[in-house]
Amino acid sequence: MLQKSIESVNNNMQEADELSRGLAAGEHGNIHETMIAMEKASISFRMMTRVQQKAIAAYQEVMRIQL
Numbered sequence: 001m002l003q004k005s006i007e008s009v010n011n012n013m014q015e016a017d018e019l020s021r022g023l024a025a026g027e028h029g030n031i032h033e034t035m036i037a038m039e040k041a042s043i044s045f046r047m048m049t050r051v052q053q054k055a056i057a058a059y060q061e062v063m064r065i066q067l
Helices: 002-025 031-064
Strands: none
Protein backbone atom coordinates (compact mmCIF):
# COMPACT_ATOMS: atom_id res chain seq x y z
CA MET A 1 0.00 0.00 0.00
CA LEU A 2 2.82 2.37 0.89
CA GLN A 3 4.66 1.57 -2.34
CA LYS A 4 1.54 2.31 -4.43
CA SER A 5 1.09 5.60 -2.62
CA ILE A 6 4.68 6.65 -3.29
CA GLU A 7 4.36 5.66 -6.95
CA SER A 8 1.17 7.70 -7.23
CA VAL A 9 2.88 10.78 -5.79
CA ASN A 10 5.82 10.26 -8.14
CA ASN A 11 3.49 9.95 -11.14
CA ASN A 12 1.70 13.16 -10.14
CA MET A 13 5.02 14.98 -9.88
CA GLN A 14 6.21 13.69 -13.25
CA GLU A 15 2.93 14.63 -14.95
CA ALA A 16 3.08 18.15 -13.54
CA ASP A 17 6.71 18.46 -14.66
CA GLU A 18 5.90 17.30 -18.19
CA LEU A 19 2.93 19.67 -18.48
CA SER A 20 4.92 22.65 -17.19
CA ARG A 21 7.76 21.92 -19.61
CA GLY A 22 5.26 21.61 -22.46
CA LEU A 23 3.65 24.90 -21.49
CA ALA A 24 7.02 26.65 -21.29
CA ALA A 25 8.08 25.20 -24.64
CA GLY A 26 4.84 26.31 -26.27
CA GLU A 27 3.73 22.77 -27.10
CA HIS A 28 0.33 23.48 -25.59
CA GLY A 29 -1.43 26.49 -24.14
CA ASN A 30 -3.62 24.84 -21.53
CA ILE A 31 -2.46 26.66 -18.42
CA HIS A 32 -5.47 25.47 -16.41
CA GLU A 33 -4.61 21.79 -16.85
CA THR A 34 -0.99 22.54 -15.99
CA MET A 35 -1.86 24.45 -12.83
CA ILE A 36 -4.27 21.74 -11.69
CA ALA A 37 -1.62 19.05 -12.20
CA MET A 38 0.95 21.11 -10.31
CA GLU A 39 -1.40 21.70 -7.39
CA LYS A 40 -2.41 18.03 -7.33
CA ALA A 41 1.27 17.05 -7.18
CA SER A 42 1.94 19.56 -4.43
CA ILE A 43 -0.98 18.40 -2.31
CA SER A 44 -0.13 14.72 -2.71
CA PHE A 45 3.53 15.39 -1.81
CA ARG A 46 2.56 17.35 1.29
CA MET A 47 0.19 14.56 2.32
CA MET A 48 2.92 11.95 1.89
CA THR A 49 5.26 14.08 4.00
CA ARG A 50 2.65 14.36 6.76
CA VAL A 51 2.11 10.61 6.76
CA GLN A 52 5.87 10.11 7.02
CA GLN A 53 6.06 12.49 9.97
CA LYS A 54 3.16 10.72 11.72
CA ALA A 55 4.78 7.31 11.15
CA ILE A 56 8.07 8.53 12.61
CA ALA A 57 6.30 10.06 15.60
CA ALA A 58 4.39 6.81 16.20
CA TYR A 59 7.62 4.80 15.99
CA GLN A 60 9.33 7.12 18.45
CA GLU A 61 6.38 6.84 20.82
CA VAL A 62 6.49 3.04 20.67
CA MET A 63 10.22 3.12 21.35
CA ARG A 64 9.60 5.20 24.51
CA ILE A 65 7.25 2.59 25.96
CA GLN A 66 9.03 0.62 28.63
CA LEU A 67 8.31 -3.06 28.85
